[in-house]
Amino acid sequence: MIRAAIYARYSSDRQKDRSIEDQIALLREMCAREGMAVISTFEDRQISGGGAINRPGFQSLMRAAEAQSFDVIVAEDMDRLFRNQADYHTSRERLDFLGIQIHTASGKVGKLDGSLRALMGEMFIENLVVHTRRGMEGVLRDGRHAGGRAYGYRAVTGKPGELEIVEAEAEVVRRIFAEYVGGKSPRDIAHDLNKAGIAPPRGESWNASTINGNLQRGHGLLLNEIYVGKIVWNKVRMLKNPTTKKRISRPNPPDQWRVAEAPHLRIIGDDLWRMAQARKRETSRAEAGAAAKPRPHKQRRILAGLLRCGSCGGSMVSAGDRYGTYRIQCSTFRESGKCSNGRRVKRDDVEHLALSGMQRELAKPAYLVEYVKAYNDERRKLARDGVNQRGKLERRKGEIARELNRAIDAIVKAGVDPATLAGTIKRLEAERDEIEGKLAAIKESDKVIALHPAAIDRYRRDLEKLAGLLPRPDLGDCDELGESVRRLISAVIVHAPPNSEKLEVEIRGRLEELLEAPTFMRRSGGGSLLVAGEGLEPPTPGL
Known part of the structure; x- marks a missing residue:
């Protein structure tokens, strides 16, 4: 029995949502006539066929094709699958390599007629653009508005x-x-x-x-x-x-x-x-x-693009200089007044506080060791809790596989109408996917991370070099040094209450550059609060 995957799509919110169900019903009848067993369905609602990369359902279809989950793709017509020649040829080349055919309601799609139909789909879109523009010009000639929103x-x-x-x-x-x-x-x-x-x-x-x-x-x-x-x-x-x-x-x-x-x-x-x-x-x-007017070259600051307002989270931007002292201010306050904090703070003070605090913190790698130890302890606890759960999940996964095989045998060998078992198969597949996600999470919790001593030493040396640049840490001739430091930081939150001299800087950064375990590469570390004149408060384990 040939395994078939159905793909259905409609492009506009002006079309009926029922269009998807109608396409699937038509294609199920066709598969039953042709002796094909429908294994799964994929769909895209209210999405144009002009670009395959932006269609989640189509991308899922191609991933399933890579997994050899079916033998043939079935669609109502070629324009449901492709309205772009490049998409057609790229996908067709991959599907031919995988041994997967394309069928529509009118039959099997060959290379030549497939290419012609993809070309026709693309030309249809281009002609539609021309006709739409012509129609909009007619609307304009009538003194009506051709589209777009206008306040008032x-x-x-x-x-x-x-x-x-x-x-x-x-x-x-x-x-x-x-x-x-x-x-x-x-x-x-x-x-x-x-x-x-x-x-x-x-x-x-x-x-x-x-x-x-x-x-x-x-x-x-x-x-x-x-x-x-x-x-x-x-x-x-x-x-x-x-x-x-x-x-x-x-x-x-x-x-x-x-x-x-x-x-x-x-x-x-x-x-x-x-x-x-x-x-x-x-x-x-x-x-x-x-x-x-010619302006002197402005050197990029090490913390450029990383400064955030502690009141609203908006970016901190330059607010001009006074007597040669550059200041920064919340961009949300400047542009819309929606932030309540319009205080301007000296840029040098913020940079000096943040960078000198980083210097002190990385000089004590025991903080990082403590952070990683706590992280690993939590992972081991999760691993212990997951031992019993893993066994139950594995047994249920096996049961689901057997139930799916029985459903497919009922369709293939006993001639049961695929529509009657579609809901059961879909439910079993969803449960199987959920179980696989839980098993992957349990497997992930078994892994631990470790500090990379060479990375710690490298960043400590880099930060010591920065001491000579403070309080004006332009990148200048030390781009590599500055970029190394920037890789540690995801944001610097500036806490500067209005009508006050108080200034605190919270560093939010990444530990991935200090870790050798790939399991931790996409996770951010905690934050450290640096207070003007006081150093770290409180001493926390990571950047």
């Missing part, structure tokens, strides 16, 4: 493409333009909107970028011409990354934009719009001029 408006029920003004949001739009023309920065405007509890267009908070937008792409509230009664379409085009199969946007030149008059959607007057755009151009020229 909502769609008119039952009238595709038609918008109406939401007056409460329109007032917010007028406020933003008036405050911007009056001299407020987008960052200050976002802060005030968040304080007032006004809901943003999307997400949880207003940000400066939401208001300011991107001049090249023509995005952003201050650049949206719909507020003066003009619908602008085709500012960007969507391209599919051939590696990831994910869509990315690229800006189109202004001469490719499409504009339609929509005076009924006007929210602000022409004068206010012109003044806002004049300020935008002036600001952009000032920024471009500043960018054009």
Whole structure:
């Protein structure tokens, strides 16, 4: 009896979810007629066939193929499996090597007709894009909106493409333009909107970028011409990354934009719009001029990208320098005002505290030994607890294998309708997978980890070299040294309460560089709290 795996897919949330069940029912009938036993089913719901890499069900199907779990893949049509030639040829080459055939409702798929049908599927997608763009241009010519969300408006029920003004949001739009023309920065405007509890267009908070937008792409509230009664379409085009199969946007030149008059959607007057755009151009020229001035090369800091706010978890960014002293501040506070802590702290103080604390901690490897000992003790305890459980799980796994064999024999030899046993087989397979996961966890708990003395010595030497760089630890000519230290750290949490001189730094890092056991490579260690002027508090076992 030929073992078959069914694959079903539909691509749009506008299609019926029932489509999957209908495809599977059709294919089960076909397999029964052809004398094939359905071993398993795989499905992808609301996922395009344009990229196999982004379809979890298809990837599971290919993994099962590698395990030789079936002899043939059955799908309603080729476009359910492939709408891309590269995906077809790559997968077909692997399936041919494994000896697995492809069948559809119309019969076996050969190499030639398979290639032609994959080409036709790809051409269908390309033609669909052309037809969709043509339709959207027609919508625009009619004075309707061709897609995308615009703050201040909502769609008119039952009238595709038609918008109406939401007056409460329109007032917010007028406020933003008036405050911007009056001299407020987008960052200050976002802060005030968040304080007032006004809901943003999307997400949880207003940000400066939401208001300011991107001049090249023509995005952003201050650049949206719909507020003066003009619908602008085709500012960007969507391209599919051939590696990831994910869509990315690229800006189109202004001469490719499409504009339609929509005076009924006007929210602000022409004068206010012109003044806002004049300020935008002036600001952009000032920024471009500043960018054009030659700047001294900025050396990368050792902790760059690792600093986090202790109040909200946002990243800490440069907040300018005063009298040659560089400071950092929470980016969430700066951009949206959603973080309550706007205190600026000296960057040198944070770096000196973190790096000198690391130096002291690694100088006492007994802490690390204690950490690893506690970790291994816990693993051994889990191993002892799992001894009895392992025996029970192994016995049940054997029982499931026998039950599955009996079910397959009933289908193959006794002629039982596969549909009647599908639920039983699926339940047994799910239980088997769960048991295998538990057995793997028990096996993992048997392993222990050990400190790598050479790694400890290496990092201690590196950290001693850093002493000469403090309190300004630029990487400079010691990139290799800096990267070695950065491999130890996953984050540096800065605890700097507002209206206080108190400064604490919590280091969260990884032990994998100090361990030789591969079982620990993907696990992070604990955290250590470093207090300005006090060292470690309390002495904890790992970075």
